[in-house]
Each structure stands twice: as C-alpha cells, then as structure tokens.
Amino acid sequence: MSNPSKKITETVPIFFFVFNLIKxxxxxxxxxxxxxxxxxxSEEENPLKKCIHPDYLEQFDNFFSDLSxxxxxxxSVELKANDKLNGIEWLELNTFPVTERNSSDVMQVVGHIVDITQKKEIYDTLTEEKEHITNILNMVVHDLRAPxxxxxxIAEIMQNSMTKEEYEKYKIYLSMLRKQRQQGTNLIQSLLRLATLKGSATSIDLNIHDLRDLINESISQQKDRIKKKHLEVSCDFPDQxxxxxxxxxxxxxxxxxLLSNAIKYTPKGGSIEFRLSYxxxxxxxxxxxxxxxxxxxxQKTLFMSFKGIRRKGLEGEESTGLGLFICKEIVKMHTxxxxxxxxxxEGTTFIITLPYPEPSAAYY
Structure with a gap:
C-alpha cells in the first residue's frame, strides 16, 4: 500500500520541507x-539554500536561526529565488512546530514553500499605480493652493485700499472671500493628508505607546476650543x-x-468622555x-471618501467630509x-479596537 504522506507531498501545489533543529x-x-x-x-547538503538569490542568503539563514x-x-519569510528555479522568482517559507505525542516538546519543524511570484508581480503593479495616482493628487493639490x-x-489688498465707509459696505463680501478661501485650504490639507497616507501605508512607524498619553496630548491641543464652549471632557482610564x-x-x-468633531457637534456646556479598556x-x-x-x-456612508456628512458645526464650522475617512484608513493601517x-x-460614540500587544512589550 502506498504511503499517504508521500502521496500528499507529490500532488499538492505547495511544497513541503522538514528543518532539522540539531543540524x-x-x-x-x-x-x-x-x-x-x-x-x-535533494540528496545534497542543504539543497534549498542553493535555490536562494545571493542577496537573500543572509535573510534565509537568519530566518531559520531565529526559530525558537x-x-x-x-x-514566515519572503525570499527571492536564483535562476536555478525555472519560472519561480519569489518564494514564501512558513514553519510550524511538530511536538511529541502528549508532550509540548518540539520534535521537529516542518514548513511549506509557496510560489508567490505572481502575487509579488501584482503587488508591484498596484504599488506603481498607487504611487502614480498619489503623484497626480499631489500636483493637483499644489496647483489648487496657489489661486x-x-x-x-486680493482680499487683503482690497481691504487696505478701502475707506472706512467702503469697508463697512463691502466687509460682508470680504468675509465671504476669506471664508471660501479657508474652506478650500481645509479641503487641500485633507487631500494632502490622504495622499500622504496612501503613499506611506507600507512604512508606518509602529511602536508600543500608552494610549492614555496620546489622548491627554490630544485634549491639550484642543483645550482652547473646549474652554470656549464650556465643555466637560472626562477620561475613564485603567490605572495601569x-x-x-x-x-x-x-x-x-x-x-x-474625533475629538474635534465631538467639539464641533456638541452644544455649549455639553460633555465628552474618553474611555479605554482591555x-x-x-x-x-x-x-x-x-x-x-x-x-x-x-451612518452607513460615514467613513467613505467624499460620501461622509458635510454638515456645518453648531457654530458654523465647515467640514470637508474627509476626516472620518482618513480616520478609518489610519485605523485600518494599524489592523x-x-x-x-x-x-x-442624543449623541454619538466612536469605538476603535486595536490588536492586543504582546504582554512583554515595552512602551515609549
């Protein structure tokens, strides 16, 4: 009777390997x-290593030496193959422990090799297209800022050249010009933030931070607006x-x-509460x-680009409709x-969930 394990390794599209922990x-x-x-x-010494591109040999060695x-x-690791593999340019290696029966002792490490050449090609194409769109957006934003x-x-020159009587007559139009200019500037800043996010999604600077500190810093940044509207901002945080x-x-x-929105749409004397929990x-x-x-x-379109609510705040503050979409994109970048x-x-509550960090992780 044929060996079923051998039959599996000969017929599935993923290649398997065994790593010797001693050797x-x-x-x-x-x-x-x-x-x-x-x-x-296959009988040669460490034959898999001979299929790896020279620039990735150190990464190959580190991948296996770090198993513990x-x-x-x-x-898991992605490695570039050398020209010895026909039709395969990129490999992904994944490893898993095999333990003794009724024991937690690791007997050996097994893994699989996947051809990810096509996936890498698609990713590279999408990255190039995204960079192209981002560059176009940056150019458009730059061209919009100048006018x-x-x-x-022009509004400033007009005001300085007016008599007192002329200013009183036309000040409402000057105010409208400045207001429209500010609204356009806010939209440009939102577009720039969006372009920056789209261009740096693969290189965010992730570190362990205490969320209590980030919230307190944000409250401090908005303290003048909070004081002006006599809002009560409270924080329900754990002691640790x-x-x-x-x-x-x-x-x-x-x-x-999120805090800016809460201030914008909460009446004077209202309350805002931050809460953190594990x-x-x-x-x-x-x-x-x-x-x-x-x-x-x-609510269904609240986090969509250019489909969010563009309603004014309670004191006439303008909105671009992009703020919550940007929030969603940033949160998504943090998985x-x-x-x-x-x-x-009655009010609004925004809830953000983030992956639980490793218990031993140090914070900044």
Missing amino acids: KEVEFASPQFYQLAEGIE ENNNYQA LDRVSM HVKARVDAVLFRQVIEN EEKHVELSLKDNGIGIPEKY GKIRVESQEG
Whole structure:
C-alpha cells in the first residue's frame, strides 16, 4: 500500500520541507520542488539554500536561526529565488512546530514553500499605480493652493485700499472671500493628508505607546476650543498603562479628528468622555459625546471618501467630509477597526479596537 504522506507531498501545489533543529538545516523537501531546480539534487547538503538569490542568503539563514521557543517555531519569510528555479522568482517559507505525542516538546519543524511570484508581480503593479495616482493628487493639490492664496492676498489688498465707509459696505463680501478661501485650504490639507497616507501605508512607524498619553496630548491641543464652549471632557482610564502598537503621529491624528468633531457637534456646556479598556483580544478606545447625533441614514456612508456628512458645526464650522475617512484608513493601517453608534438628538460614540500587544512589550 502506498504511503499517504508521500502521496500528499507529490500532488499538492505547495511544497513541503522538514528543518532539522540539531543540524540547523533543511533535510527534506518535496521531490517536485527539486524537479524545478536545475543542477540541484535533494540528496545534497542543504539543497534549498542553493535555490536562494545571493542577496537573500543572509535573510534565509537568519530566518531559520531565529526559530525558537520564543516564537513557538512559527515564522514566515519572503525570499527571492536564483535562476536555478525555472519560472519561480519569489518564494514564501512558513514553519510550524511538530511536538511529541502528549508532550509540548518540539520534535521537529516542518514548513511549506509557496510560489508567490505572481502575487509579488501584482503587488508591484498596484504599488506603481498607487504611487502614480498619489503623484497626480499631489500636483493637483499644489496647483489648487496657489489661486486660493491669491484670493486671500486680493482680499487683503482690497481691504487696505478701502475707506472706512467702503469697508463697512463691502466687509460682508470680504468675509465671504476669506471664508471660501479657508474652506478650500481645509479641503487641500485633507487631500494632502490622504495622499500622504496612501503613499506611506507600507512604512508606518509602529511602536508600543500608552494610549492614555496620546489622548491627554490630544485634549491639550484642543483645550482652547473646549474652554470656549464650556465643555466637560472626562477620561475613564485603567490605572495601569494601556498599551497598543501604533504610529504615534498618525494615531494622534485620529484621536484629534474625533475629538474635534465631538467639539464641533456638541452644544455649549455639553460633555465628552474618553474611555479605554482591555477586552479579550484587543484594546478598545471609545469617544462619547452628548451632541446632536448622526441621522441613521448617514451612518452607513460615514467613513467613505467624499460620501461622509458635510454638515456645518453648531457654530458654523465647515467640514470637508474627509476626516472620518482618513480616520478609518489610519485605523485600518494599524489592523484595527472603527465603528459608530449614534442616536440623533442624543449623541454619538466612536469605538476603535486595536490588536492586543504582546504582554512583554515595552512602551515609549
């Protein structure tokens, strides 16, 4: 009767291998893998390594040397292949521990090799297209800024050349010019932030931070607006650090945007509350206000670009409709989620969930 394990390795599209923890080398790989490799026999010493591009050999060695109890012998790496593999340019290696029966002792490490050449090609194409769109957006934003600046300059020149009587007669139009200019500037700044996010999604600076500190810093930034409207801002935090792996600059932008909205749509004397908690598998941050709330019909499109609510604040503040979309994009970059709970006339709560960091992680 044929060996079922051998049959599996010969017929599935993924190649398997076994890593010897004592010898620190790959001692077996699916025979079909070596059929693709020119001039390499499976009986050779560490044959898999001979299929890796020279620029990635150090990464190959580090990948296997880093396997230990600390990562439970589970890891993944993408490596470029050399020209010995016909039709394969990129490989992904994944490892898993095999334990003794009724024991936690690791007997050996097994893994699989996946051809990700097509996936890398698609990713590179999408990256180039995204960079192209981002560059176009940056150019458009740059071209829009200049005429808006000229509008502000013209308004200033007109005011300085007017008599007192003329100013009293036309000041409402000057105010309208400045207001439109400011609204356009706000839209440009939102577009720039969006372009920056889209262009740097793969290189955010993730570190462990105490979310209490980021929230307190954001409150401090908005203290003048809070004081002006006589708002009560409270914080329900645990006594210990509330750690999460975030890009401090980007995530502070999320907090400040949500707080700014709460201030904008909460009446004078109202209340805003931040809350932090550890749930079973994530950290949860919520921001609750007792403002005017969001109509149910708008809540489904609230986080969509150019489809969010563009309603004025209670004191006439303008909105670009991009702020919550930017918040969603930043939270998504942190592999988190954001949602809203709101009742019109009663208030709004935004809830953000972030992955729970490693218990041993140090914070900044």
